[in-house]
Amino acid sequence: MTEVPEHLLHRSRERREALGLASSAPQSPAPSVEGTQGMSAATSEAPATAAAAGQDSPDPVSATVSEPVVEEEVPAPPSVLEPAMRTKIPMWVMPVLLLLPFWGFLYMGAFGDRTVKKVETPADVYAKAGCSSCHGSGGEGGVGPALAGGTAKLTFPNEADHIAWVKNGSAAVSGQKYGDPNRPGGQAGPSTGGMPAFGGQLSDAEIEMVVKYERDEL
Incomplete structure (x- = not known):
């Protein structure tokens, strides 16, 4: 586009004033082609410059880059590692199996x-030897004299004499009184039913058990 000569613009202005069409404000000359292109270039360069400036200037928000948090790996305890590392049955297990x-x-x-x-x-x-058949299951007496209530201790104050009586029987004193002559109420006897000798039937330990039972528990 070519530039309009100045004298043509002046003539056109005078013509418009003569016709009463001209405005009171002075008209600015029409921009030239080079001026128009320069303004367009300046306008287009402005956003580019602003964009470049925006790229160069660091964003305060994005400029702060947080470092990734690295978690420390916790080693597994030996109770977990040892079974995992075993690949076969230990040799000592075979002979055990x-x-x-x-x-x-x-x-x-x-x-x-x-x-x-x-x-x-x-x-x-006491029951096995048959003592209860003569003296009663509770030592209350029967065919033989009573033993309960401390009666056995009255007849034989000395435990050794009581053991000898059970072990040897009454054969040596048949028909005679026996036991302690100072017994309250008089000496026991005479022996009529016959006390069997348990020396060959019971052991010494069993005879001692029976005597203690008759003296302390009946």
């Missing part, structure tokens, strides 16, 4: 079927 059945047979043979012998009490020995 081989000997386990034999140990089971020995265990069953030694402890599987055992009969526990009942421990006899003095009352059991």
Whole structure:
């Protein structure tokens, strides 16, 4: 586009004033092509410059970059690591597994079927020897004299004499009185029913158990 000559613009202005069309404000000359292009270039460069300035200036928000948090790896305890590291059965387990059945047979043979012998009490020995058949189950007396209530101690104050009486019987004093002659109420006897000798039937330990039972528990 070519530039309009100045004298043509002046003539056109005068013509417009003559016709009463001209405005009171002075008209500015039309911008030239070069001026128009310069303004366009300046306008287009302004956003680019602003964009470049925006790129160069750091954003205060985005400029702060947080470093990633690295978590420390906690090592597994030995109780977890050791089983995981095992790849095969330990060698010492093999002989144990081989000997386990034999140990089971020995265990069953030694402890599987055992009969526990009942421990006899003095009352059991008293009943087993047949003392209750003559003197009563509670020592109250019967065919033989009573033993309960301390009567046995009155007849035999010395325990050794009582043991000898049970062990040897009444054969040596048959038909005679026996026991302590100073017994309250008089000496026991005479022996009529016959006291059997238990020395060959009961052991010494069993005789002592029976005597203590008759003296202390009846």
